[in-house]
Amino acid sequence: MASLLGEADFVYQPLRNDRPEFRLLELQPAVNRVDPLRCTIRHAVVDASAYCALSYVWGDQEANKSEMEITYKRPKRRLFESKKHYREGSVVCRKEIGSNLAMALRHVRQRHACVVIWVDALCINQADNDERSWQVTLMTKIYSNATVVHAWLGPQHNERTAVITTNSAAFEYIDLIWALAEQIKGSQKLANENDWLQACFTIAQTPAEDLQQRSNRVHQVWATFSAQLLAAVTSHAEARQIYIALDTLSQADYFSRMWILQETGRARGVTFHYGEHQASHRRLLLSLGLTRAFWGSLTKPQLRALSSDFDSRFLSCVMARMTCSKALRLHEVLKFAYLERSTHSATNPRDLVYALLGLASNQRDIKVNYNLTVDEVYISAARFLLEGGFTELLITFRPYKRSKGLLSEDFPSWAYDWSTRGLPSFAKFNAAKDTKPQLSFISYPGSVYNIAMNLKGTRIGRVAAVGDSFSALASSAGLSQEATRSGRLQQGGNTRALSANEKRTLSTRLARAHPSLRAQRAEIETLLLSQSALPLGNFWCWWVEWTSSLWRLAGAHTKSNNNLSRHIAELLSRETPPRISSNKAVKTLTSATDLASLINLQSWSHFLFPRPVQEHDQPTPSAARPLTAPGIDLLESLFRSAWGTRPCTLDTDFLASAPERVQEGDEIVLLHGVNAPLVLRKADEEAYRIVGPAHVCGAMQGQLMSVTASVETYTLV
Template sequence: MAALPAPKFDYRPLGDDYGNFRLLELQPAIDRRDLLRCTIQHASIDTSAYCALSYVWGDQKVDSSEMETTYKRPKRRLFESKKHYQEGAVVYRKEIGSSLARALRYMRQPYASVTIWVDAFCIDQESKEERASQVKLMTKIYSSAQVVHAWLGPEYNEDPAVHSRACLAGRSNRSARNWLTVPLVGIEIQKNTLAFDYIDLIWALAKRIKGSEKLASENDWLQACFTIAQTPAEDLQQRKNAVHQVWASFSAQLLQAVISHAQAGQIYTTLDSLSQVNYFSRMWILQETGRAKRVVFHYGEREASHQQLLLALGVTRAYNGSFAKDQLRMLGSKFDSRFLSCVIARLTCSKALGLHEVLKLAFFDRSMHSATDPRDLVYALLGLATNPQAISVSYELSLDEVYIATARFLFGQGFTDSLITFRPYARSNEFLSPEFPSWAYDWSRRGLPSFARFKAAKDTRPRLSFVRHTGTVHNIAMSLKGTWIGRVVAVNEHKFSALASAAGLSLEVIQSGRLQGGARPLTTDEKRILGDLLARIHPTVQLLPADVARLMSQSALPLGNFWCWWVWWTLSIWSLAKGNTNEVAELLLREAPPRVSSNKDVMRLVSARDVAGLMDLQSWSNLLFTSSTGAAPGSQLTAFGIDIVESLFRSAWGTRPFALDTGFLACAAEVVQVGDEVVIFHGVKAPLVVRRAGNGAHRIVGPAHVCGAMQGQLMSVASSVETYALT
């Protein structure tokens, strides 16, 4: 006789009492392959002892597993309906994601049960109302847990060989999940497991350094971890900070100890791999690790405290962020710095910051985290703040409404930097409506705050308000006062992306603006074609065969392709500059760090009085390459040479030069067109390109760099001020 099917899993209401939640009691098993069994019960946070799980959901539709679940029903209270509160328990078979299943199998103990909170299981994900109410409790849930277990992997589909063998082995036996018997032999899995040996090693090296006893203090450890993770450029900006100097010394000693270790290459290769696990891409980990009393990171059977793992990754970031040595470049690293957000989250929580400060920090963080529901890209940040109630949590709200409310909150706090976000190659967003306001920040398509260092509006304050504006879905416009500085009358036909593509640079290089990693060995024919092209671009550009050979031989950067692009780009700017070499130099070095822009030799070249001087290959070669006597044509770029080339490329990234009818030279996102206007809005750090949208309103196209205007030079007392309605 066939067995009756298990009843459908049915969540019972948690009730209205604050602090009510569900807990999972994971039953013991000696064999990891045994079916997962648990009991789920209602409890109160204030009276419960439990741990919490932080993990990657994964694709639950493709990879799923089963868990046998007993739902303990609470005893019926007086006068309450029998429907949901009858005594007893019902056993269910519930589908769960394989990522969660694997994590629970490793969390499970052989002889004792484990009480654990798991978001995907303990919250009724089908109930928008319950999701909203439980999100409001997240801070308390994670801060009250005795320990938060962070599951880094392995994921079910992490290794293709394991995945394919698992699919063949799995057949229809969904309860035993035969794929668990497959050895975890993938290359990445081996690297990530081995990384934990080196995490222990780095911690031991840190303990030998004088002053390391301060690492016992959470705040001191956070300072040390954050300091060592900084790249040299970031470090320069903070050297005047006394606390930073203490940990900078510790950082330098630890980095040197690791670099000098006999297994340095293996250390960085394995930790480089570990930084790329999907776990660090999740938005919710900021709250889950930031609020936790204690975090233990797990990868299979290996584990490490958050102090040990994050410090080791910090050392790896510092290593990969430095180009002082050739061997560092040879790693070809794809190191992912998103782990650093865990450190920032703990620092944020320790400082008890308000919501506007938390959102500002998140805006300036260049890391791109993900969430299954894009509303959670905001909601996940609320738990880091002391006043999360300033933004209401409701999954009944549309994504437009959530992001608009967040923008209005920040504008109310005087924060306008979101208006100057630069994102020239952002992917399209299928979740937002076409009428999403141009002034509201899209948290799912994070951009760069690269214009935030300017002071185009000088010391003016934002003079804004929100007004009703008919004709749009949201019927709202932002009224903002600003100074008009010109209308676009000439746009160069050459866009950054078009020129870079014509020069043979890859799509990845174009979209990222980073030349590193875009090189490959050139064939003989490609070298000949590029050499001929360089020689033909402009008659005044003289290229010797040795110079061309030197360009083509580079492995650090695709320098031959870069030089093709560079000649085209400088010509496109020169054609609009009308001989103003100061404006040409300003645009060419727009994103250059002080180390580059203050160098006399660099300034002499970019301020040349003619095109031939700008493209003097011999002078550039002397500046970029090693200058030892008798150096071969294939001499390597110096670290400073890499800085120069990267900053020149980055300064042009995603832009298009144009001229205003008022005589100014500028550049903005590639979508700028003739007829657009440029305005310096009060309280906004960079000029904005705006486009008429009808009904007396404008839409923001993006920030612009206007030569001679970026430090407030145009904000005189006599400047006329107008009010703009931005939709």
């Protein structure tokens, strides 16, 4: 007779590690959703079992917990196992589970039949690191063998009624979009997985207005299909409601979870659930991809203005399926994950690496071990990539640390912190030209982890003088901390209109910043009237201070002034995309030969605000005119170019832009095989720590990598 035990008596029986053994839940049927949850846990072999699997967000494990009755079926006694340590029969106990898991199980279970399902929170002993490590390596097989993966999107505990209503409506629109897709293409075409993937990528990754123009880059069939489907949906009577609903659905917490990459990528098929609604992965992801193109469509500005919160992390599910279908090796998977720089999260920071292993064909190149520290996990992944020649890890630009306390102070400067994402722009340069990375890892007793990296390189110079930091000037200009930390002007609620007093304060501050602005008070007032798209007044204060500071530093500490304005323009527009930098008006603005021309308000106003269509039209005040789209892009890119940096000059007469932490005496070095120069700081007599990447004017395209350049070996810790 089974005994009824309390929750504290729930004990996992050990799994056999000589075969792919795991636990399965047999979820008992229930007529009503609110009926108690009951299940049986049993041991099974992955290859010999029929089951489905659950993919969900753990969420708050303490809020609104549910009780579940679990019958634990004892596995058969092993050969030579003592009867003293083995009890016959089953044990029944009650266990509390999180609200999100309880909700998902209530909707997955059937009315009259058991559902055999694998659930990570219950089928793995989460308190046993050795078992977790072993079971995680089995997850590729677990999700690949499942008949279907049920992905639970919500609703979650305490989700707002308006969100629930909107997300529920989204599933109705998903069916509508799929019906339109079938009419255009034919269901037999989209039924093929590769065709479906191609359709998703084409429509999600190509701006709507360029689908036809860029058809040479993608298969013509799918470019045409995508353009026709987008046109059909945008012209639908409920287009606005479709966009709003799918926009809200894209922000579901589920899509931010790291483990969904493996869970949806390896699955034979995925059924997405939201309450009583469900849709296949093909229908849902195609619809979200369409909405992403919808949002980026410049032909529908009224729809683009509806929301700025559309979250494209759902695309990782599509990319994961593509990755798995290509059977990529681990080096390629990790490299792709780094380049993609997704912002997915995981409860355990080790899983930001471990969750990627299941996408690779040779995942055992890195061992899963939850007994390792986070430092050790990230170090092993970085070393694996660096030894394979992938040196872009070294030039990730992250001026503001976000993972305080997660990594130790002794975390190697050459290792990559997977918990944060940085700016990838330094990878576009070719400062080391055609050199190859000559690196090696050595035992280094002076470091905590007893490891250092040797890499050959060429010294550019030592930092002789530094200018004002980006964050200090942004703060003094009144820009929000969020905008400063993110490098995005439109972050942090700076879009409100300025009061009369604020306008006067800003114009006074600008007039003090530079003599040429004192006579332009009227133009300044006019420019500051518009606050509908960007914090223009605060930006302008920052811009004048930033350019003035850069000009002063360069003029005082560089001997040769022949290329001064060109080098200043190079630093100011470092992040300006080609579509903007090629504009004639932009070239004129950013390549001014003196500071007064660079901050000329009349020139900037002409570019930022649209002019009257006809000469006889009455001019409209700037306050009533929106900023032009190129104007918004330019201001954002100029802000991004300076983000997290401070200008500096070198003892070799170079002008550079380096991380804010740069100090006089730091060295800037071109390491072989690395696309951008690095700022290095002495850690001891023999080794250096990496401060970050730098932009050195006149060195970013390999100009200094001549055959006569001296080469040294740098030890990095």
